[in-house]
Amino acid sequence: MQPFTTLAAPACPLPLANVDTDQLIPARFMKRPRSEGYGRFLLHDLRFTEDGTVRPDSPLDRPERAGARVLVARRNFGSGSSREAAVYALVDAGFRCVLAPSFGDIFASNAVNNGLLPARLEEREIEQLLAWLEQGGRDLTVDLEACAVRAGNHRFGFAIDPVWRTKLLNGWNDLDLTLSHAEAIAAFAEADARRRPWAGLPPLGPEAG
Numbered sequence: 001m002q003p004f005t006t007l008a009a010p011a012c013p014l015p016l017a018n019v020d021t022d023q024l025i026p027a028r029f030m031k032r033p034r035s036e037g038y039g040r041f042l043l044h045d046l047r048f049t050e051d052g053t054v055r056p057d058s059p060l061d062r063p064e065r066a067g068a069r070v071l072v073a074r075r076n077f078g079s080g081s082s083r084e085a086a087v088y089a090l091v092d093a094g095f096r097c098v099l100a101p102s103f104g105d106i107f108a109s110n111a112v113n114n115g116l117l118p119a120r121l122e123e124r125e126i127e128q129l130l131a132w133l134e135q136g137g138r139d140l141t142v143d144l145e146a147c148a149v150r151a152g153n154h155r156f157g158f159a160i161d162p163v164w165r166t167k168l169l170n171g172w173n174d175l176d177l178t179l180s181h182a183e184a185i186a187a188f189a190e191a192d193a194r195r196r197p198w199a200g201l202p203p204l205g206p207e208a209g
Helices: 085-092 105-113 123-134 162-170 174-179 182-195
Strands: 006-014 070-073 097-100 117-120 139-143 148-151 154-157
Touching: 006 123, 070 123, 085 105, 097 123, 105 117, 105 162, 123 148, 123 154, 162 174, 174 182
Parallel strands: 006 070, 070 097, 097 117
Antiparallel strands: 006 139, 139 148, 148 154
């Protein structure tokens, strides 16, 4: 994955609470292979009418939000089912960060494993960001090293699990995180083998084949 350090990019407001994974990507689109890209299905039923026309109140499809890489939403974002495709849809649509007061636990974990930053701000701070965006604000900066957001005259700190922060800063998945401790793991295994030789598996002999 691409490391996440600092992102300076346009943001899009989504002034909704409890946006669940079924809304982020309706189940009927998950039969398609990921290679086709899930971005065009992001929030499909909130963005489009039954005949495929863009709804006039869809914030993601406003011309001034083109190229947005940060989504600003209200509490409990990504609740519901554990479908990882909800994260795929956001990432494939170009988003690298979601700012919200709270997230569904499984969604947030899936997000980190796909390079998407789920940053938690206080509700009053999110409301200030939403108001700033609705009043014409566009570009903001998300600094993961400092755990801070800068938008116009606004400066906010955000919260994220420290292990998730380490993974995102380095572009690591769970395996990469484990391998970063390879020397310590090897040293422990060697010391444990000396301390408890009876606990190890015997070497395989010719008869084992």
